[in-house]
Amino acid sequence: DTAVSQTPKYLVTQMGNDKSIKCEQNLGHDTMYWYKQDSKKFLKIMFSYNNKELIINETVPNRFSPKSPDKAHLNLHINSLELGDSAVYFCASSQGPTSGIEQFFGPGTRLTVL
Amino acid sequence: GENVEQHPSTLSVQEGDSAVIKCTYSDSASNYFPWYKQELGKGPQLIIDIRSNVGEKKDQRIAVTLNKTAKHFSLHITETQPEDSAVYFCAARNYGQNFVFGPGTRLSVLP
Numbered sequence: 001d002t003a004v005s006q007t008p009k010y011l012v013t014q015m016g017n018d019k020s021i022k023c024e025q026n027l028g029h030d031t032m033y034w035y036k037q038d039s040k041k042f043l044k045i046m047f048s049y050n051n052k053e054l055i056i057n058e059t060v061p062n063r064f065s066p067k068s069p070d071k072a073h074l075n076l077h078i079n080s081l082e083l084g085d086s087a088v089y090f091c092a093s094s095q096g097p098t099s100g101i102e103q104f105f106g107p108g109t110r111l112t113v114l
Numbered sequence: 115g116e117n118v119e120q121h122p123s124t125l126s127v128q129e130g131d132s133a134v135i136k137c138t139y140s141d142s143a144s145n146y147f148p149w150y151k152q153e154l155g156k157g158p159q160l161i162i163d164i165r166s167n168v169g170e171k172k173d174q175r176i177a178v179t180l181n182k183t184a185k186h187f188s189l190h191i192t193e194t195q196p197e198d199s200a201v202y203f204c205a206a207r208n209y210g211q212n213f214v215f216g217p218g219t220r221l222s223v224l225p
Contacts, residue, residue, distance in 0.1 A: 004157075033212075041201055043158070043215040056212050090157050102148065103213065105157030 004106035023091030032074035116141040120216030137204035144206040
């Protein structure tokens with residue numbers, strides 16, 4: 001059973017389009033995250049939700065809008081895609097938002113904007 | 115905010131040798147330090163972690179040491195095997211704050 005799953009695994013689209021990436025976790029965790037990994041492998045947090053409430057929102061363009069319909073799902077919608085949005089996006093979850101809690105990562109979604 | 119540096123960026127070792135990756139952090143309030151391994155095409159996976167009240171932790175061939183005074187922590191892998199080849203990330207976190215990851219180290223274990 002996959003703990004954290006993401007769809008799609010690959011996403012190729014044209015500049016200016018709107019796209020969504022879906023994430024689901026079956027671990028019963030309260031907290032979910034979105035990370036962006038650029039071409040140099042640098043991992044940076046974008047958003048964090050705890051019990052469907054936004055708790056971390058790093059400096060991310062407002063073209064990115066996360067949505068958490070329930071504790072097990074955290075989707076990422078991106079409007080007006082730009083070339084610089086090309087990256088691998090990882091969803092992760094943890095039992096809670098506090099320190100010392102392991103994060104479980106999904107397999108990633110490779111987004112390519114042409 | 116927290117800043118995590120990681121060295122080296124690439125590391126090649128012969129199979130059976132040891133590998134050491136070092137990280138430094140800036141926020142003295144950080145109290146949790148995990149290490150993640152990322153294999154090609156996969157998400158990062160936790161391999162070991164250490165909390166600020168512990169100086170060393172070991173799990174089979176993997177160990178992590180923490181020096182709170184100097185604000186640095188290290189990953190030690192002994193008897194390296196080809197399957198240890200991956201990108202390794204260190205991270206630091208303070209209570210209620212988000213994880214800050216180091217830039218990663220690409221480890222290659224040569225047979």
